[in-house]
Amino acid sequence: MxxxxxxxxxxxxxxxxxxxxxxxxxxxxxxxxxxxxxxxxxxxxxxxxxxxxxxxxxxxxxxxxxxxxxxxxxxxxxxxxxxxxxxxxxxxxxxxxxxxxxxxxxxxxxxxxxxxxxxxxxxxxxxxxxxxxxxxxxxxxxxxxxxxxxxxSVKDYQFKAVEERNIDVLEFGRMYYEYHDRIAPILAAQGKHHIYRKPDMTLLFPDKKSFTNALASTKVVICVPSNITNPERAEYISSMTLRYLQAMAAKCLIVGNLPSDMEELFGYNPIVEIDMADAGNQLLEVLAHYEDYQSLIEKNYEHVIRHHxxxxxxxxxxxxxxxxx
The missing domain is CATH 3.40.50.2000 (Glycogen Phosphorylase B;)
Structure with missing residues (x-):
């Protein structure tokens, strides 16, 4: 012993x-x-x-x-x-x-x-x-x-085929309200399935199973580091958080902002950077041409398996x- x-x-x-x-x-x-x-x-x-x-x-x-x-x-x-x-x-x-x-x-x-x-x-x-x-x-x-x-642990996450994913855009964790307010009305007007935490909700998902099930059914996940969403708390700290890896393990495409250390960890830019000037239309374009991002999604998934x-x-x-x- x-x-x-x-x-x-x-x-x-x-x-x-x-x-x-x-x-x-x-x-x-x-x-x-x-x-x-x-x-x-x-x-x-x-x-x-x-x-x-x-x-x-x-x-x-x-x-x-x-x-x-x-x-x-x-x-x-x-x-x-x-x-x-x-x-x-x-x-x-x-x-x-x-x-x-x-x-x-x-x-x-x-x-x-x-x-x-x-x-x-x-x-x-x-x-x-x-x-x-x-x-x-x-x-x-x-x-x-x-x-x-x-x-x-990748085995704790799952993914569905693209044609089986019924959630277009998912915002979970910390809310980036300035960005959310720009995309929500445009996605709603186009009938896109957009899930996010409402003001009367404490948590978006009650447990890990419902969370991973939602991720597996999602096309695009919004990920933004804490120094942008909560600068009064995080100040200058801009780090890759678990939400980025969880989205990749479920083979979701990430639209967001790249933390300062993440490109160093991956050796390439693994996300689609937010266009704040045209945020809603950018997401519609991404969803309309989602197949164009499959190689990036697979590359991210394999990188997480090997290194993270x-x-x-x-x-x-x-x-x-x-x-x-």
């Missing part, structure tokens, strides 16, 4: 957190010398309160609390600085590793120093720009970091863990 590898996971059941579950399932199924154990961490107001207080007390950042010397590895995939998932596990071993999404600039001053407080050996940032900021401005932090883009699955990412994470042992 190898060293214990604890996968720490929130017990929240929102389906949009399935990207974390996909990664953990990949780790559990991969050949490994680790004794892998998944632990669901219950919501705790006290833990959340503690992390908030820590963030307000920079003089505590240099502390390295330890409550034991357990022979174990902790790994957690978390949204931003959700350090409560590491409490108390991080304080019993120095082998702590984090995969981190949505690390917005306003959080950097407390997230980055707290990596050392929680004895994190390696942090894997989904955004290249976050890594660059970390390297340029936080060289005093001992935790090591690398850029590791988001990924998925969690199996690819786990190999890198595993190497860094073994390097630290």
């Amino acid at each position: 190898g060293i214990k590898l604890r996968l720490l996971q929130s017990n929240d059941d929102e389906y949009f957190l399935d990207c974390i579950d996909e990664l953990y399932r990949t780790i559990e199924k991969a050949p490994s010398t680790f004794d892998t154990q998944r632990i669901l961490v219950k919501h705790s107001r006290f833990k959340s309160f503690l992390v908030r207080k820590l963030a307000l007390c920079p003089f505590l950042f240099k502390l390295r609390p330890r409550f034991g010397h357990e022979e174990a590895i902790n790994f957690v995939s978390m949204i931003s600085g959700d350090f409560r998932l590491l409490i108390p596990y991080a304080f019993t071993t120095k082998l702590n590793f984090i995969y981190m999404y949505d690390v917005w600039p306003r959080f950097h001053p407390w997230i980055f120093p707290l990596l050392d407080f929680f004895n994190v050996r390696y942090v894997f940032f989904s955004s290249k720009q976050v890594l660059e900021n970390f390297n340029q401005n936080y060289s005093h932090v001992k935790c090591k970091a690398i850029w590791l883009p988001e990924a998925l 699955q969690w199996e690819n990412r786990w190999e890198i994470i595993k190497d860094k863990i073994q390097e630290a042992l």
Whole structure:
């Protein structure tokens, strides 16, 4: 039996957190010398309160609390600085590793120093720009970091033949309202099937199955990075997010804006760039000549299979863990 590898996971059941579950399932199924154990961490107001207080007390950042010397590895995939998932596990071993999404600039001053407080050996940032900021401005932090883009498990997604796809345009996730307001009336006037979240809806899809079924039936997916849809939150961070990969895994054509790191990842432009000046008519043209984009759709699908699955990412994470042992 190898060293214990604890996968720490929130017990929240929102389906949009399935990207974390996909990664953990990949780790559990991969050949490994680790004794892998998944632990669901219950919501705790006290833990959340503690992390908030820590963030307000920079003089505590240099502390390295330890409550034991357990022979174990902790790994957690978390949204931003959700350090409560590491409490108390991080304080019993120095082998702590984090995969981190949505690390917005306003959080950097407390997230980055707290990596050392929680004895994190390696942090894997989904955004290249976050890594660059970390390297340029936080060289005093001992935790090591690398850029590791988001990924998925292709087998969790499906696709239909073009003639069986009955959704013309799908907007899911963050809404780009300026763009939506330009395309919605034109698509409606032409009788196109356009699905998007209405103001009275909390979520567009109730679960992952209904979401993947919709993707499989969709021709065009609108994808725009957060620095455009929510600049007050993301500021300058422009990264490839899961929605791009999900659309490609379902063999949908993406119309949108290219994140700053995505062409580097693909080696070509995998999307159709939005023409804001003629947004609605552009979509009608794309739908009228959809067959012209089949080679791009297939190229994207094959690229995701080869390079952007969690199996690819786990190999890198595993190497860094073994390097630290």
